[in-house]
Amino acid sequence: MVRTLLTGATGTLGSALRPRLADAGHDVRAASRSPPSDGDAEWVELDLADGSGVDAAVADVDVVVHAATAPRGDSEAVDVRGTERLLAAAAEAGVANVLYVSIVGVDEIPLSYYEHKLAAERAVEESDVPGTVLRVTQFHSFIDGLLGGLSRLPVWPLPTRFRLQPIDVGEAADAVVEHATTEPGGRVAPCGGPEVLTLGKIASAYRSARGLRRPIVRLPVPGNVAGGFRAGDGTRPDRAVGTVTWERWLAERYGSEGPATTPSASPS
Numbered sequence: 001m002v003r004t005l006l007t008g009a010t011g012t013l014g015s016a017l018r019p020r021l022a023d024a025g026h027d028v029r030a031a032s033r034s035p036p037s038d039g040d041a042e043w044v045e046l047d048l049a050d051g052s053g054v055d056a057a058v059a060d061v062d063v064v065v066h067a068a069t070a071p072r073g074d075s076e077a078v079d080v081r082g083t084e085r086l087l088a089a090a091a092e093a094g095v096a097n098v099l100y101v102s103i104v105g106v107d108e109i110p111l112s113y114y115e116h117k118l119a120a121e122r123a124v125e126e127s128d129v130p131g132t133v134l135r136v137t138q139f140h141s142f143i144d145g146l147l148g149g150l151s152r153l154p155v156w157p158l159p160t161r162f163r164l165q166p167i168d169v170g171e172a173a174d175a176v177v178e179h180a181t182t183e184p185g186g187r188v189a190p191c192g193g194p195e196v197l198t199l200g201k202i203a204s205a206y207r208s209a210r211g212l213r214r215p216i217v218r219l220p221v222p223g224n225v226a227g228g229f230r231a232g233d234g235t236r237p238d239r240a241v242g243t244v245t246w247e248r249w250l251a252e253r254y255g256s257e258g259p260a261t262t263p264s265a266s267p268s
């Protein structure tokens with residue numbers, strides 16, 4: 001049985017990974033800064049920002065699936081320095097494969113969080129411990145959360161021409177599990193959702209699924225970050241491995257919440 005440390009085990013992806021890794025025969029050690037007391041796995045306390053618990057977390061494991069991140073916090077401390085700490089401890093412990101989950105477009109779109117993800121990818125590739133880097137596109141639930149934050153506004157100002165390729169988090173987790181072996185894969189083929197959509201279309205479908213009638217207005221956003229998203233740098237249509245579309249995900253998520261309404265403004 002492969003002994004596997006899962007960082008970020010309480011997160012969106014980590015929660016989908018825990019049962020899948022167990023089903024695939026891994027003996028899972030799940031890590032969090034605040035482990036639940038009645039979890040379904042062996043839980044350990046780990047804080048990548050200050051390094052506490054790192055050595056104990058990697059002791060006796062074969063594989064590390066590294067899905068911890070701090071997109072809204074100090075991502076330099078967690079994603080860059082924390083990954084370096086984890087790699088050093090994993091090298092010392094003789095781990096066979098550190099699998100790092102990254103994001104499609106981190107090398108193209110100069111968001112500060114993406115720059116930190118790119119630095120973490122490089123740390124994995126330059127480390128003494130063998131590794132795997134898998135890039136994934138945005139999860140449906142992440143986009144849902146962003147749009148949910150807007151939903152009370154009377155008008156939704158959005159960069160409607162951004163292009164995204166949302167993926168079901170379960171399908172992303174399946175791809176991660178495939179590479180969670182004692183054979184490091186290096187940089188493996190990325191993984192995207194089934195279709196590339198403009199944010200305008202994404203927001204319009206969301207509005208219908210929620211039974212809302214807010215106008216969506218195009219917000220022109222200057223700069224390289226917006227330019228990258230408009231150019232589709234965060235997408236990989238050639239790697240559309242997911243099967244769950246945004247419409248289907250919305251139907252499952254919001255089902256009977258509200259009738260689809262006639263949009264009062266049409267996004268591009």
Ligand SMILES: NC(=O)c1ccc[n+]([C@@H]2O[C@H](COP(=O)([O-])OP(=O)(O)OC[C@H]3O[C@@H](n4cnc5c(N)ncnc54)[C@H](OP(=O)(O)O)[C@@H]3O)[C@@H](O)[C@H]2O)c1
Nearest residue numbers: 008009010011012013032033047048049068069138139142
């Ligand atoms: N969200 C997306 O759409 C998306 C798309 C593509 C790739 N990804 C990548 O997938 C991975 C997982 O993302 P996610 O959306 O599942 O993240 P998430 O839901 O925000 O979860 C973040 C996880 O990181 C842990 N964490 C945060 N700070 C930590 C620290 N100082 N020390 C140790 N653990 C810490 C949190 O655990 P505790 O709070 O319990 O400590 C939590 O389990 C990330 O690498 C992300 O870049 C995400």
